[in-house]
């Protein structure tokens with residue numbers, strides 16, 4: 001089942017993120033790879049600015065995804081499913097849940113959400129071709145390089161090297 005996560009889940013979310021992020025090893029540029037991929041203190045800072053949802057079962061959280069409303073857009077952030085559970089539809093269900101999430105229910109930033117134009121964006125590594133296909137199968141379309149870079153600069157707080165090697169996809173409005 002899908003549930004909202006709290007800071008109490010941070011350690012487990014951190015485990016899920018870092019285990020799943022092994023998929024990036026040797027794929028993303030070497031100078032962008034570091035261990036752990038996401039330290040716990042960085043995750044806690046991220047959690048303060050967005051709502052995380054998780055797929056919870058008998059073995060605990062197996063997949064997580066964050067939803068970050070900002071002025072003008074909403075971002076899908078930090079999508080990770082444990083490697084042993086990938087391909088079961090967990091990521092797809094989490095993504096569909098976020099796509100259909102009623103803005104008025106946002107507990108963190110209802111005011112910002114109200115100002116949002118409703119654009120739903122997701123950023124990922126250019127090299128993560130599986131992730132691009134995953135989002136495209138769920139109605140997202142890849143934006144051009146110039147627009148991607150502009151959006152990454154404007155809305156994502158990430159290192160410049162990560163920005164240069166990432167791309168943005170947008171949910172096709174006709175799909176939402």
Ligand SMILES: CC(C)(COP(=O)(O)OP(=O)(O)OC[C@H]1O[C@@H](n2cnc3c(N)ncnc32)[C@H](O)[C@@H]1OP(=O)(O)O)[C@@H](O)C(=O)NCCC(=O)NCCS
Nearest residue numbers: 020023079080081086087088089090091092124131134137
């Ligand atoms: C991308 C990711 C979140 C998707 O989650 P998921 O639970 O695997 O997604 P789903 O099972 O809903 O869908 C995955 C699709 O790829 C296929 N797939 C992905 N991994 C698979 C695997 N290990 N075995 C078999 N099929 C797999 C599925 O068949 C499915 O295809 P479909 O949509 O045509 O049915 C997850 O694979 C992941 O954590 N990857 C590593 C980290 C990453 O790339 N994150 C994205 C950051 S933006």
